[in-house]
Amino acid sequence: MRLLDNIYAGERVSAADAVRLFELNLTELGAVADFRRRQAVPDERVGYIVDRIVNYSNRCVACCEFCAFHADAGMIAPYDLSFEEIIEKIGELVVGGGTQVMLQGGLHPDHPLDWYLDLLRCVKTSFPHIWLHSFSPAEIVHIAILEGMSHGEVIGRMKTAGLDSVPGASDLLVDSVRRRVSPRKCTRGQWREVMLALRDADMVSSATMTYGLDETLEERVEHLCFVRTVQDETGILQAFIPWSFSPANTRMCEVAPAGGVDYLKTVAVARIVLDNVDHIQAGWLTEGPELAQLALCMGANDMGGVLTEELVVQAAGIHTRLTAADMEDLIQNAGKIPMRRDSRYQELGHEG
Ligand code: SF4
Numbered sequence: 001m002r003l004l005d006n007i008y009a010g011e012r013v014s015a016a017d018a019v020r021l022f023e024l025n026l027t028e029l030g031a032v033a034d035f036r037r038r039q040a041v042p043d044e045r046v047g048y049i050v051d052r053i054v055n056y057s058n059r060c061v062a063c064c065e066f067c068a069f070h071a072d073a074g075m076i077a078p079y080d081l082s083f084e085e086i087i088e089k090i091g092e093l094v095v096g097g098g099t100q101v102m103l104q105g106g107l108h109p110d111h112p113l114d115w116y117l118d119l120l121r122c123v124k125t126s127f128p129h130i131w132l133h134s135f136s137p138a139e140i141v142h143i144a145i146l147e148g149m150s151h152g153e154v155i156g157r158m159k160t161a162g163l164d165s166v167p168g169a170s171d172l173l174v175d176s177v178r179r180r181v182s183p184r185k186c187t188r189g190q191w192r193e194v195m196l197a198l199r200d201a202d203m204v205s206s207a208t209m210t211y212g213l214d215e216t217l218e219e220r221v222e223h224l225c226f227v228r229t230v231q232d233e234t235g236i237l238q239a240f241i242p243w244s245f246s247p248a249n250t251r252m253c254e255v256a257p258a259g260g261v262d263y264l265k266t267v268a269v270a271r272i273v274l275d276n277v278d279h280i281q282a283g284w285l286t287e288g289p290e291l292a293q294l295a296l297c298m299g300a301n302d303m304g305g306v307l308t309e310e311l312v313v314q315a316a317g318i319h320t321r322l323t324a325a326d327m328e329d330l331i332q333n334a335g336k337i338p339m340r341r342d343s344r345y346q347e348l349g350h351e352g
Contacts, residue, residue, distance in 0.1 A: 134166065164203070
């Protein structure tokens with residue numbers, strides 16, 4: 001098959017060919033995705049990080065259709081954590097040997113930029129060695145509009161206050177889909193502008209993909225190709241993390257959940273299309289640990305974080321929990337070598 005020959009020869013795939021890849025059976029697709037994974041990251045080590053998400057508030061003006069976390073969805077009463085509560089949670093992570101914190105909320109109706117800067121300084125003063133991989137492009141766009149600032153100004157002020165990197169929470173970067181499911185969140189053009197501003201600030205990021213939002217395969221591939229283009233422009237995307245939409249408790253609960261084969265094919269196609277992103281993460285939190293193990297044979301090479309106390313996915317009815325020891329076992333049982341890593345994907349040594 002000429003398409004497979006071209007991929008094995010290292011050629012970049014077009015959007016049309018990427019859609020055709022979904023027609024392959026899992027064995028063929030997995031083999032070529034694993035080949036591309038070995039070209040990008042040649043050894044059999046699989047990274048993971050001990051981190052904690054701190055969901056500091058669920059008050060959000062975006063009210064996305066696919067989200068069960070924001071207060072208006074009715075699953076979690078409105079709340080705002082105090083700085084003291086946030087520091088206490090991070091202290092628990094530090095005691096457990098964790099190295100990274102993800103401060104995550106929504107598009108808060110009231111917090112000015114100074115609130116975020118005070119929070120960053122407070123965390124860095126208490127825990128200077130914790131890596132703050134926090135907020136999101138949508139939050140930065142929201143704060144920039146509230147303050148009448150450029151994205152670069154907001155990012156520069158946050159970096160000075162202690163922000164180390166920004167997760168690239170991307171949902172699906174197709175504007176027709178975004179108008180349908182998250183019309184008050186940033187456009188994909190604004191998402192790209194934040195990535196360019198992060199590059200200019202010498203900061204790294206990542207990209208994600210939430211699929212199963214009733215999109216077509218062409219739209220899913222459009223997202224992948226857009227991420228590839230932004231990575232060509234910036235080179236700051238350390239990882240790509242695809243996960244399926246969890247419809248329970250959302251306004252889109254009538255949408256059928258995507259299946260396991262669809263997930264594995266999506267991971268494999270992501271690895272093949274994203275020839276410029278080294279690390280593809282297996283989504284144990286949304287897909288379950290067993291499917292995540294299989295993803296490690298389909299192009300993924302990283303398990304992401306143990307993510308203590310994540311609330312966004314819990315709000316959609318998913319309660320999977322893993323410790324660092326569980327993570328090491330999972331990776332080993334998949335025939336791979338666990339590698340506890342830092343936020344820059346460098347080895348910290350593994351337990352065990
Ligand atoms: S996905 Fe994020 S931006 Fe959208 S409603 Fe939920 S918290 Fe708000």
